Amino acid sequence: MTIHSREFRSAAILGTPSDIRIDSLFDGCAGQPATLFAAGSEIYAQGEKAGDLYLIEFGAVRVYRLLADGRRQISSFHLAGEVFGFEAGGTHHFFAEAIGATGIRVIRAGHGADRSRELLPLVLQGLVKAQEHLLVLGRQQAAERVAAFLLDMAARQGDLEEFDLPMSRGDVADYLGLTIETVSRVFSRMKDKGIVRLPSLRRVRILKWDTLRAMSE
Amino acid sequence: MTIHSREFRSAAILGTPSDIRIDSLFDGCAGQPATLFAAGSEIYAQGEKAGDLYLIEFGAVRVYRLLADGRRQISSFHLAGEVFGFEAGGTHHFFAEAIGATGIRVIRAGHGADRSRELLPLVLQGLVKAQEHLLVLGRQQAAERVAAFLLDMAARQGDLEEFDLPMSRGDVADYLGLTIETVSRVFSRMKDKGIVRLPSLRRVRILKWDTLRAMSE
DNA sequence: CGGCTCCTTGAGGACAGTCAATCGGGGTGG
DNA sequence: CCACCCCGATTGACTGTCCTCAAGGAGCCG
Incomplete structure (x- = not known):
């Protein structure tokens, strides 16, 4: 089911998040x-x-x-x-x-x-x-896991206020050792508390960085 | 509180569990x-x-x-x-x-x-x-985690039927993302079911390998 | 033998999972 | 352009596993 397109020419590399030279x-x-x-x-x-x-x-x-x-x-x-x-x-x-x-x-x-x-x-x-x-998986609770995840995703996209979540809720859940429902509930709760905005399903804007950082401990 | 003894002469290296040469x-x-x-x-x-x-x-x-x-x-x-x-x-x-x-x-x-x-x-x-x-931490239940842990410890000590657990229950718990009490309960249940014997607190004898392997999936 | 630490066991509660119904938004076709 | 459809996401009610709190037991040291 893999589609390989040899025609496709690369976009520019967007830069490495680490300072390691590759x-x-x-x-x-x-x-x-x-x-x-x-x-x-x-x-x-x-x-x-x-x-x-x-x-x-x-x-x-x-x-x-x-x-x-x-x-x-x-x-x-x-x-x-x-x-x-x-x-x-x-x-x-x-x-x-x-x-x-x-x-x-x-x-x-x-x-x-x-x-x-x-x-x-x-x-x-x-x-x-x-x-x-x-x-994260061994010792943090659901809300802490999601907070750590959002901060990591933000950091890897240049710490922009708003950034993409390329993956589905199911993917996030399977990364954080939770269920889709729990991830969804935590997102909703964060939105209700004004910690984040969710302009679309795959997009996040962080409003309260300090709150998120405190949550992820 | 660290004690360094420069006098101490090494025992023989007991062998590497992997086949990587060091x-x-x-x-x-x-x-x-x-x-x-x-x-x-x-x-x-x-x-x-x-x-x-x-x-x-x-x-x-x-x-x-x-x-x-x-x-x-x-x-x-x-x-x-x-x-x-x-x-x-x-x-x-x-x-x-x-x-x-x-x-x-x-x-x-x-x-x-x-x-x-x-x-x-x-x-x-x-x-x-x-x-x-x-x-293990993200997707397995308590009994599955302990089973995987015991099999790993056994494999690293030559797959002997009986082997040492050098660490406390608390260490095991903090490795498996559980509490001391849960680890203790799982051990007791495995003992009751005849899956393992516990000759002493820091020693384990595996009786039913297949059951353990099935548990760890 | 006493006291300490670690471990075990029990009872109750909380957090996340399961099951199920509804919502919503992106894409397609009319 | 709009309506429909479908999949993913959300929300709610309930359940279960594991955690918390607490008491008692076992081994090990001096």
């Missing part, structure tokens, strides 16, 4: 066309052979894992300018899907050169983020 | 004495300058983070033979403490040589483990 990773693949993934299409699956990395040019990606009965945990979202696809042991332990229409540049593995030096800081940052998210 | 990391510090950390003593703290790595020779370590009101999430336990201390941005984002009396060999940073190549597989494995733990 430019050098693309020495060997400059000028390569990006691939377009349609909404919901699979980028890689658990069990597949891993090695390549993926740079998002526009759109967003969810990386997740499933339990046997279908319960899903999204371990991370990735936005424009971010790199994902790191794996251990040469095998993917997770699934990756485009959330909306997403342009991705593939960084092929084994270009000869050893990329450890450039990759290590990126992977370390991913490790810290995952471990910080453990605190 | 020998080469110690080229520059072979023969260095290990340091003894007393039970509960701090190895490093959040906010401290990072860079060194730590190899456990015996004992166990908890790595955790705190919320403002004292809620604690243990992001990982580390046993004999394992390396920890990876950080991003040169600063520790977590606390590390010895659980019981623990012998640790410090791998000093900046020995000149670039360690990226050896480190990357270790960090990648840590990332996968953290992300897998997200699924």
Whole structure:
């Protein structure tokens, strides 16, 4: 069900949220066309052979894992300018899907050169983020989780007052370890209290930053 | 309150649970004495300058983070033979403490040589483990979490029928995002059902592996 | 043997989940 | 351009799992 468009030419990279430089990773693949993934299409699956990395040019990606009965945990979202696809042991332990229409540049593995030096800081940052998210899932209540999530999304889009939520309520729920209904209720409550405005389903404007920060502890 | 014993000579490394070779990391510090950390003593703290790595020779370590009101999430336990201390941005984002009396060999940073190549597989494995733990915290119930935890502890001690739990019930609770009482109740229920035996507070014998595996899904 | 800490067990309550009905908005077709 | 449709989101009522509070028990040290 994956749609690949070799025709699609990349938009400008919107800038990396971190200060880690990734430019050098693309020495060997400059000028390569990006691939377009349609909404919901699979980028890689658990069990597949891993090695390549993926740079998002526009759109967003969810990386997740499933339990046997279908319960899903999204371990991370990735936005424009971010790199994902790191794996251990040469095998993917997770699934990756485009959330909306997403342009991705593939960084092929084994270009000869050893990329450890450039990759290590990126992977370390991913490790810290995952471990910080453990605190959210293990010890925070629903409202605290949503507050932390909104602040993270805002920070990754330049701390603008208003920003996009590329993902559905269901995706947010599966990222925060909650249900759709609980996420929806927390959003509504935040709106009622004047903490946020919700101009549309996929858009948020933060009105009370300090309140949100206090909520996320 | 930290006790460092420069006199202490290391016991044999008990073997790495993974198949990743770490020998080469110690080229520059072979023969260095290990340091003894007393039970509960701090190895490093959040906010401290990072860079060194730590190899456990015996004992166990908890790595955790705190919320403002004292809620604690243990992001990982580390046993004999394992390396920890990876950080991003040169600063520790977590606390590390010895659980019981623990012998640790410090791998000093900046020995000149670039360690990226050896480190990357270790960090990648840590990332996968953290992300897998997200699924446990986000989507599994209490009994499933405990089952997954026991299987993990068993696997890291050679899949022996009977093995040590170096940490307290409180540590287990803070690792699994539960309370002491819930962990205790799940243990008791598993004992009642003949799934495990608990020869002592810090020791477990798994009787029904398949049941545990089915529980952890 | 006493006292301490950690663990266990019980009773009751709260937060989030489940089930179900309704709302709303973006897209399509008339 | 408007009406309809459909999927996602919202809201409400109720349930259940886990947390909180509290008391009692077990192991381990001096």
